[in-house]
Amino acid sequence: MALVKTEPYESNFKLLEDKILERAAEIMQQRYMRRGAIHSPSTATDFLKAKLGAYEREVFAVLYLDSQNRVIEYEELFFGTINSASVYPREVIKSVLNRNAASIIIAHNHPSGDPTPSQADKLITNKLEKALSLIDVPVLDHIVIGESCVSFAHEGLLNIEIVN
Secondary structure, eight states, rough: OOOOOOOOOOOOOHHHHHHHHHHHHHHHHHHHHHHHHSHHHHHHHHHHHHHHOSSSSSSEEEEOOOSSEEEEEEEEEEEEEEEOOOOOOOHHHHHHHHHHHEEEEEEEEESSSSSOOOOHHHHHHHHHHHHHHTOOOEEEEEESSSEEEHHHHHHTTTOSSSOO
């Protein structure tokens, strides 16, 4: 006799998976908040993929870092639709100043699974880099999360030089 999956079973299994992923993301965040410094795009990518990878709509997030690249806080700042999210530089600047961040890493997910940065992704990154440069806060990276991840820093897509 073959086991037949029913709709409620699949739904319950998905809920369980989501809870496990949420808990894993919480554990990763606690580790980074306690002792972790972000030293490479891959370190940030691992953390952000756990946080943003399961969303079914676009979510734009910020990792606020201190002068030693330690995570001060992670915040999901803007929520959108299945293929876009409006990002407001003024709100990003306010949140950076409120946390006294020395630098930031921005990230968002592509629910389609294709992490290829869009023209809009490139434009908002450039806009944020310029705005934040006025208050001496560099954007260290913009990471797009999909089935895989794209790091603007790794791909040479950031426009402002970062001095360590």
